[in-house]
Amino acid sequence: MPFTYPPMPEGFEPPKAPPLFGTEQRTRLLLLVTVLGETYPAELSRYSGSSISSVQLTLDLLENEGLIATRQLVVRAVTLNPTYPAAKELKALLLRIAEGYPAYNQIRESIRRRPRRRHKVL
Amino acid sequence: MIDESSSLEDVCFEVAAALDRFSIQGVLTGGSAATVYAPDAYTSMDADFVLANSPQRQQVEAAMAEIGYIPSATRGMFESPRTRFTIDFPRAPLAVGGDYIYETGTLSRGTTRLRILMPTDCVRDRLAHFYYWDDYTALNAAVGVARAHRKRIDVSKLRKWTERESGPLSQNHQPKFEEFLRRLG
Numbered sequence: 139m140p141f142t143y144p145p146m147p148e149g150f151e152p153p154k155a156p157p158l159f160g161t162e163q164r165t166r167l168l169l170l171v172t173v174l175g176e177t178y179p180a181e182l183s184r185y186s187g188s189s190i191s192s193v194q195l196t197l198d199l200l201e202n203e204g205l206i207a208t209r210q211l212v213v214r215a216v217t218l219n220p221t222y223p224a225a226k227e228l229k230a231l232l233l234r235i236a237e238g239y240p241a242y243n244q245i246r247e248s249i250r251r252r253p254r255r256r257h258k259v260l
Numbered sequence: 261m262i263d264e265s266s267s268l269e270d271v272c273f274e275v276a277a278a279l280d281r282f283s284i285q286g287v288l289t290g291g292s293a294a295t296v297y298a299p300d301a302y303t304s305m306d307a308d309f310v311l312a313n314s315p316q317r318q319q320v321e322a323a324m325a326e327i328g329y330i331p332s333a334t335r336g337m338f339e340s341p342r343t344r345f346t347i348d349f350p351r352a353p354l355a356v357g358g359d360y361i362y363e364t365g366t367l368s369r370g371t372t373r374l375r376i377l378m379p380t381d382c383v384r385d386r387l388a389h390f391y392y393w394d395d396y397t398a399l400n401a402a403v404g405v406a407r408a409h410r411k412r413i414d415v416s417k418l419r420k421w422t423e424r425e426s427g428p429l430s431q432n433h434q435p436k437f438e439e440f441l442r443r444l445g
Contacts, residue, residue: 202335204351209393220392223355226427 152187153241159205163188163196169239171206171216172232173246178213185245262327262342269296271345272307274327276374282323285312287354287364288376294386294401296367297379301404302397306337306346310354320349356384357391357425379409384421387440391425391433399436403443415441 155166166186171177179197183190197216200206205228207219218229236242262274272288279286288296290308311320321331329338329347338347354361354377361381367374377385383406389398406413422437 198335202351221355221357221388223353223358223360226358 151241152185153239153245155239156235158235159200163192164200165235167193167196168200168205168218169232169236169242170245171218172229173236173242174249176215176217178215180213182216262340264343266343266345267299268292268304268307268345269299271343271347272296273369273372273374275307275309275324275329275347277372278323278327279309279311279320280373281326282315282319283313284315284319284323286310286349286375287312287361288374289350289354289382289385291386291398291401293377293382294405296374296376297382298401298404298408301408302401305344306348308348308350310350310352312352312354314352356381357388357421359384359421359424379405379412380414380417383413384418387418387422387437388425390440391422391431391436399440399443402440406440406444 153166153169155162155169157165159165159168163186167182170182170185174181179190179193182188182197183193186193188196194214197206197208197214201208201219204219204222207217207221209215218232219225222228262271266274272292276286276288286309288307289310291302291304292307294302295304324330324338324347327340328342329340331337332339332346336349340346354364356377361377363378364375364381365378367376376382383402386398386402386405389395390402418440419437422433426433
């Protein structure tokens with residue numbers, strides 16, 4: 139049976155973001171990528187409240203700017219680009235911005251990252 | 261003239277000449293620079309040129325069209341029906357890891373000059389991909405370039421840069437640098 143996400147809690151609203159990187163959506167995705175570490179479009183779509191196609195389009199723009207890096211695994215794995223010349227400074231800036239928006243931390247802490255044996259009930 | 265028998269280096273010189281005719285300054289970087297420095301150690305299928313003077317896209321397209329390259333479906337890349345090598349123009353500025361690059365090397369063929377990362381920076385560029393992505397093909401390329409240009413490689417610069425790249429917001433790359441030195445012999 140394919141994995142499906144549990145629904146978002148009632149009243150969940152996508153986290154706010156300042157339009158610092160051109161648009162609110164670009165900044166929101168950068169903040170999510172930063173707090174989540176490695177992520178992928180479906181996860182970003184879920185937490186940003188945007189469609190996957192809109193997320194993919196914004197990821198393309200951010201990748202062309204060199205801010206993020208994506209690798210084609212089974213899905214498109216997304217991280218901040220560690221070889222961007224200002225990678226450390228960018229990460230520090232985004233983490234600092236995220237501190238001002240508690241929703242990002244809440245999202246990070248709501249995700250189970252540790253392994254779970256296949257077929258084991260949630 | 262680019263054709264099926266052209267090597268990546270041939271293509272790079274053709275691109276450099278075409279850019280030059282349009283007064284566009286490009287520097288060869290990435291895996292393609294490693295292939296030019298150490299063709300037996302690493303084979304890249306695309307040439308990455310970082311453009312220095314922010315030219316208009318139409319200008320770049322016109323320069324590429326002169327040598328038979330057209331924009332590909334992948335944004336920013338160019339392809340040619342005459343060769344399997346593609347051309348990409350990664351976003352400026354020219355950098356390796358956290359260091360901006362201001363000094364580059366030049367290779368010449370007749371009157372054509374190909375601007376390219378210096379060998380030590382080329383090794384740094386490949387090592388960055390090994391450090392951050394665990395990419396052993398990049399490590400092998402770094403070792404290949406360093407072996408082929410041993411006298412021009414500044415190991416002390418590589419070591420200091422590795423220390424700078426390691427840090428509280430990053431991983432410790434020292435063991436990977438030692439692995440590079442071990443393979444370099």
